[in-house]
Amino acid sequence: MRSLPNIIVAGTPGVGKTTTCAQLLSLAAQASPRVELRHLSINEIVKERECHSGYDEELQTLMVDDDKLMDEVEKEIADGDGAGGWIIDWHSTAGFAVRWVDLVVVLRCDETSVLYDRLSSRGYKDEKIQENMDAEIFGVVSEEARDGWGEPEDGRVVELKSVEPDDIEENAERILQWVRNWIQDHGPKTNGNGNGD
16 A cells, blocks of 8 residues: 555646746655655656657647557556655646545636736747637646546545646645645554554
């Protein structure tokens, strides 16, 4: 059994996933007691381990080989049976085994003008901006997460607003508190005298 939870931080490009993950890892490292979380950037795995079948010029993106990617992810997280503590940073939840992940955080930027500016500043072409804007407006990532891990009231999927810079710190703090609660709920049980069963 994992000693720390695995969490996917997902969302449309431009919603602040990587920045939120970095803030979360920083807070966890400074926490007392320290929480040993690790960042798993799926973008880096796709590029470094060549989990793609080429480049789509029109959409300015690598064409991900999902099977190869999930094989590489499985190696990293020990098929979900390892120590845990992975903060998985990716735009999608597709392909992830439900047993690998304890919480899915979907970041949302419902201010379309803010999201447009973020995507535009990355130099994305109009087609790619429109595709990502549509995905955000229609809640594609949230729907995908709910299909795998249940509705938000089931407690395994949470949507967090990620529009303003303050949202990033608040979201990171909220996720860290969730991790602390998970540790408390799933940590070693005692038999009344402080010894584990």
